[in-house]
Amino acid sequence: MAGPCPNTYCYVADGGGCHLGHPDPSDCPEFSKTSPLTESGQTQEAQALSGQVVFPWSGNALNVQDLPFVASRGQPVVVGLFGPHNAGKTTLLAALYLQLGAGKQAASNHRFAGSYTLSGWEALAHALRWSNERPPSFPAHTPAGIRREPGLLHLALRGPDGGLCDTYFADAPGEWFDRWAHERDAPDAESARWLAARSSVLLLVADCEALAGTGRGNARKIMRLMAERVAEARDGRPVALVWTKADVTPPEEIVNAVRQAARTVLADLPEFSVTVAPKGRKDPGYMALLGWILTARTIAYRPPLGVTTVSDPFLAYGR
C-alpha cells in the first residue's frame, strides 16, 4: 500500500488513482514531493508503485471530485432524481442498468458503451436478480449518512451518430428531498439544493404506490411541494415527471391533482411511467425515459476547472 500523497484530493494511499491523472503515480511530482528519497532517487511510496498502472476510478459510485477524469472527453450530463423517501429512485437506477445489461437500447437508439462505476451499478442491481440463495427484492434504501453530495453512477452511451454521451445518475437518499420539499433553505437540505443546482436534467419522481395507498393525500401534498421546489431550481433545464411503480394505479383524481400541480409550475413536462413488474408483455418504460434523457436539450455539467499537469493528452483533452 502506498503512503499518503501531499495532494489532499489524491487517494493513491487508499488504492485510488493519481488525482493529477498520472497512470503511474511514481511519475507524479506531487506524490514524490515530501518523502525522503531511496537510493534509486524515488520516494519509498513511489518505488512501491513504480511501473504499475493505477486507475483513477474504483468502479464504485464516483464523487464530485472524480468528475474531471471523465469530463476530459466531453461535458458530462448529470441526472438528478427528485422524489420522496421510498419513491423508487434507487430501484429506477437498478432497473435501468439491468435493462442495458440485457442489451436493450434507449429509445434514442443509444447503446451501452461502458461505465466507470460498474461495481456501483451492480451493487444496486444484484438485489433485482435471481440467485441460488434468494429471489429478487428491492435494493436497500440509499443511506443518508453524513455525506453532503450524492454518489454518481456513470454510463457511457454511444448514439446512432457515433457520438459518446457520458451520463451521471445521482443516487441520493430520499430524506434529503423530504426536508428540501418542506423547507427549501433548511440547513439539512443543503445536499438537495446542491443536486438541484448541478443537475443537467431533473426527474420528478412520483410514487404510484404511495399515491394509491392510505396516505395518498399526504403523498399528493409532498409531490406538489416537490414540484414547486424543482420549478424554483429549474433555470431552463429539462424536467420530466416519472411515475414509478406504475403497475399500481392510483385513483384518477389523485393522478390528475399531481399532474395539474406539476404542470402549473413546470411548463413542457413530459411524463414517463416505469415499473419492474409490467403486466403481460408491456414495456417496463426505462428505455423510453433514457432516450428522453439523452436527447433532451441539456446544459451539460461543467465541473470546476482542475489543475491537471499531465502530459498525457488522453486525460487532458480526450480523443
Place this chain on the structure above:
Amino acid sequence: MTTSILLLGESNSGKTHYGAQLLGRLMMRQGVLRMNGAAPTLGPFETALQSLNDGLAAGHTAQATHHDSHWPVIDTSGRAADLYWPDYGGEQVKEILELRRIPPRWRTRAQESDAWIVLVRPGAARPAKDIFSRRLADLRGRRDTPTTFRLSDQARIVELLQMLLYARGVGLKTPLATPALTLLLSCWDELGFADRTQPADVLRERFPMLHDFATSNWCSEALTIMGLSALGRALSAELADNDYVVQGPEAFGYVVHSDGTSDTDLTQPIAQRLT
C-alpha cells in the same frame, strides 16, 4: 512489419486448451499460421499438450510466477507476428480486477500490441435472470439488505477491457480502429448450437452488455467475433479419450467464423489479425 498480438482470458475461459492446441497446430505447420523458428517459451502449454496427447484434459496448475509466453509466428504469405500470452492460467487477470493495478509488463503489452484476442466462455456464464427475465409474483415488501456480491461475468470483462484501454492511453470518444479486438467464444461444443449459428448472435444472447460495449467502441473492421472449440469435445482429467490417443489432438478442435461456418484451422483467429 511484425504484428503484435495479445491473447488473454480469465481462469476457466478455455485458454489453456486453446494454447496447447494452437501450439500443436503451429509446430505441425498445419494451418495458415506456423511457428517462425523456435519459440522461446513454451513452458506450461507444452505440458498441457502432452496431456492432450495422452487423451486427458490439461491439469490446471496455478502459476505462482508470472509466465509470459512469446511465440513468433508467420503465415503462408510471409507476414510475421508476435503472439504474447502474458498470463498462463488467468490468475493475473483475476489479480488485475481484484487489486485494480496493472503490472508494468502488462502495461507494455497493452500499449504496444496491434490486436487483442480475448477468450470468453459463454457456457460458464451464470444465468443472468433478473426481475425482468423471470418475474416474481409479488415484489412488495421485499427489501434487500446490503450483502457482498460479485460483478457479473460480462461486467468483469468490460471492466478488464476498460482497464487495458486506459493502460494503453486510448480514449473512447470515437470508435476504435486500433487495437483490433477479437472476441473468441470458447468451448463452443458445450453450447450445443445448430450448424451455422453465428458467434455474434451468441455473444448478443449470452453477454449482451459486452456485445454492446464491443460494437459501440470498435469500428466494424476492427472487431471480430468468432467461436472456438479447442478440443472438439469434453475431456476428462482422469479417463483417457481413446480417439485422442489414436488420432492425436491435432485431429480435433475447430473455430467458427463470423458467418457460422466451421474451420479446423485453429490458427485462423490469429491469422486474421496479421497486417
